[in-house]
Structures are given as C-alpha cells and as structure tokens.
Amino acid sequence: MSLHTRIVLAFALLTRLNGAQVPNYLEQSYFERSYFEPNKGQAESSVRFLSRNDAYTQLFKLREVVWSFGDAPGASVSMSFTGARASSVTGLDRRAGKVNYLVGQGQDSWVTGIDCYARVRYQNIYPGIHAEFHRSDELFEYDFAIRPYARPSDIRLLFSGKTGAHGEAPCR
16 A cells, blocks of 8 residues: 555544544545546656556556556566557546655655646547547546547557566456
C-alpha cells in the first residue's frame, strides 16, 4: 500500500471516529480516483503519459503501453501496436486537481502542476482508428474507435512480458 493510500485511509478512519461526515472522494474506490498524467519529466523521455496505482504503473509510449509491477522487480507486460504509425497521445476529460513530484533537494528538481485526465487517446494509431484507455468500475479498459472507412483488420496487438509477471484478470 502506498504512503498516499495509507494517509487517505488514516484520515477517513479518524474522521469516522470523530463522528464527522467523510468527504465523498474518500468513499470512492481507488480506481474511481485514479487518473492519467502527461509526462513532464517524472518518467523517461519515451513515455507520453503514465498512471500509477498500488499494483502497477502504466507507461504510455508512442506505439506501446507497458505495465510495470512494483511487487515483482523487473516484471512487466507490454502491449505493442504492431504496424502502427507514430501517433499523438493526448489526455481527455481533464480532472480537478494537479500532481506534484517534490523529489530532490530543491525546487529546481521538482515537477509541479501536472494536469490529470480520466482517459488517454492514441489519435489515428492506425488509419481512421483511435485507441482510448480508461478505467471502468475497477477494471482497466481500452477501446478502439473505428471510422466507417477504416479497416479493423489493421489492428494488431502484440503482448509480451518478462519473467515474474503473472496473475489473473477478470474479462467482460
């Protein structure tokens, strides 16, 4: 459990013990409060967007999404868009709040004021096809928006992983 999650849970518990109303955002599940943030220097330069939770970090690159699992060092799974053209990766549905990385000895190394988004879109990853990533309920999802002239057969995904990554995920 991350320090942020522990602080939020401790605050919620103390608030309940004192008989006060718990703010709505503390009642929401972690996945409902999760977000995607643009890379402003808090990750390697090939990363366009990222998202973090207690189980993994998602890194959105130009033609690939990588899940890195914190509890298994070196364990990761990637989903590559085979044959895709370079795409713009943009955030959609901006959320309230900002993310700040106060790492290092001084303000010169801090990264502050990063916007948060509910979804990430790969625009025209294949001709006439957009890929969107978001969370629904407690599941991570991705959708392809296909224009009438586009060919769904152009979509080719390659999944690969490193030793140590395993698990089971529900499908709908």
